[in-house]
Amino acid sequence: MEISGPITPGQMAVLVGFIPILLAWMYAEALEFWNKSRQATVNPTVPDILLKEEAKKQLLESGLSPESSRAYKQKAGLFRFFMMDKDFLLDNRLTLRAASEFGAFLVYFYLCDRTDLFGESKKNYNRDLFFFLFFLLIIVAAMTSLTIHHDTSPFSSKPVQYLNRHQTEEWKGWMQVLFVMYHYFNAKETYNAIRVFIAAYVWMTGFGNFSYYYVRKDFSLARFYQMIWRLNFFVAFCCIILGNHYMLYYICPMHTFFTLMVYCSLGILNKYNETGSVIAIKIAACFLVIVAVWEIPHVYDFVWAPFTFLLAYNDPDASRKYPPMHEWNFRAGLDRYIWILGMIYAYFHPMVEGWLEKLEQTEVKLRTLIKTCISAICLVVGYLWYQYIYKLEKYTYNRYHPYTSWIPITVCICLRNITQEFRSYTLTLFGWLGKMTLESYIAQFHIWLRSGKPDAQPQKLLSIVPNYPMLNFMLNTIIFVTVAHRIFILTNKLKPAMIPAGDNKQLLFNLISGVIISITLYALSLVLLNLMNKQVHYAHASNLNK
Structure with a gap:
């Protein structure tokens, strides 16, 4: 087996750190097995709950509360880990298991994309096959996972909330399917649609984060680091293990930046957030910052120059070389305003929700007339956008995209929520896929597609079943989705161990x-x-x- 390129210090550092974690987990599993065997043999009649109560009583008799004991164990955790303390390993067995599994997946990523263990094949676009697979998935999802979501309270007469969590997860899910299929089949004709999908993801960043901080008012350090962990934990290890720059996975720095902007805008003087004029000033300030950075010449270079070490990128296979910060300028610039629209929509969400409740209570004929008029306006606006914006050649379209991407997003929101029935029904299969969009976006580069060297775009397909493209697609997709889902779970399992709340x-x-x-x-x-x-x-x- 050959590897592409020499071993880097970062790769060696991860390997050196991973080995003791793996050994500690194996030892912890052996200890757990031995303890259970001994307990079943020596005293099989004593329930676990009685043993725990006895241990708690011993702690109190020794002058230590369970809370103080837990705090002591946490602070002495590193020392106890290096000393292979049995109690510590048993207490943290599941965390060690999660870290070991995560490390095993990173090894698999490296084997797939940086060695010749598996083959590669060329991308091949067939429009008929592309849309057949997507609509087949929709049919399967409709037949197996169509779900109606009722009110959270059985005593509430309110209709299902518009833009509810189930709906946004489903929205992310079907967009993600088309997004990764666009990469797999090299479906260049859907380029403009993919740009709209990415804008919708960024819109959700503004909408979701504003809703959370405005309602929960939780600006704690723990919440901040949990947010950064969720966006960057997985991608950081991919960059280290595979020798890639952060900007290869441009979705991650984009969402991190726009999330930080929402956090800062609401976190500064947050005690005044209940005042509408303050929110208006904050949103206007966000617009002014983006306008100044991206619209005024030379300001972009001045602002982002200190972050070149983090955001610089050049595709080694590109025929034309751009300045190191061109990719960040292009990617973030395409969606520089839409996250602010997400904040605005989130702020007016309760008001719109109230309008919809009143609409549902009106007389049937009037309600039908209003909904028909709204639907007709949306369809006309959507058609005009499609004819005069969407159908433009991609480079021309990109110039209009930052100022027009809100149109299809708004049309989609209005039509999706026009009736209570539409708001209530979702395809939970797409909702399940929508929860792991970040993991599936990153994983596709290395275990579904293949680049073969650092910083290269994935121009080839990973080939596990040579000469059988559809069987290869099926097997790779099963592995790809399974691994992405497991990494999503592991990221959330490891988060409380590294970033304790409170x-x-x-x-x-x-x-x-x-x-x-x-x-x-x-x-x-x-x-x-x-x-x-x-x-x-x-x-x-x-x-x-x-």
Whole structure:
């Protein structure tokens, strides 16, 4: 098996850190098995709950509360891990299992995309097959997962909320299916539609984050780091393991930036957020910031120059080379305004919800007339957008996209929520897929498609079943979706262990410990690679002398 390129310090550092975690998990599983076997043999009649109560009583008798004991165990966690403390390993067995499984998936990513263990094949677009597969999935979803969502309270007479969570997850799901199929089949004719889908994702970033912070008023450090963790944990390890720049996965920095903008805009002077004029000023300030950065010449270069180390990117296979920050300018610039529209829609959500409730209570003929008029207006506006904007050649379309992407999004929202029945029904299969859009977006690059080298766009398909393209598509898709779903679950499982909610001291301790461990592992990897290189050089010199 050959690998593409030399081993990097980052890869070696992850490997050195992964091995003790894997060994600790295996040891913890062995301890758990041994304890259960012993318990069943020695005292099979004592229930687990009685054993836990007895342990709690012993703690209280020794002057320690369960809370103080837990805090002590957390603070001494690193030392106990390195000492392979049995109680610590048993307490954290599931976390170690999640970390080990996550590491195993990273190894699989590397094997698929950086070695010749599996083959590769060319992309082949067939319009008939492309739309056949998509509509087949819709039919299967409709037959197996069509669900009606009722009010949260059985005593409530309110209609199902428009833009409810089930609906937005379904929306993300079917868009994600078309998004990844666009990459797999190289469906260039759907380029403009994909641009609208990405704009809709960014719109949801503004809508969802504004709704959360405006309603919950939770601007804590734990919430902030949990948000950053969700967006960047998986992609950070992919960048390290596969030697890619952050901007190869441009969705991640885009959503991170726009999420930070929402967080900052609502977090600053947040005690005044209940005042409408303050929200108006904040939203106007967001518009002014984006206009200044992207519309005024030279401001973009000045603002983003300090972040070149993070956001620079150049496709090694591109025939034309652009400045390092061109990709970020292009990608973020396409959707620079739509997240603010998401904030505005979120702010007026209760008002629209009230209008819809009143509409549902009106006389049937009037209600039908109003809904028919709204639907007709939406259809006309959507048709005009399609004829005069969407059908433009892609480079021309890109110039209009930042200012027009809100049109199809608004039309879609209005038509999807025009009746209570439309709001109530969703295809939960797409909702399930919509929950792991971030993981499926990143995973597609390496275990569904294939680039073969750092920073390259995935121009080929991963081939596990050579010469059988549809069987290969089926098997790869099963593995791809399964792995993406597992990584989504593992990311959420590892989050509370690294970012505890409501404990800023422990959070700070974890952050500092993480930085120290990362620096130590990187330094150790440099030493190991240096020793390996010297040994290879010595062996090569010995062969020449012979």
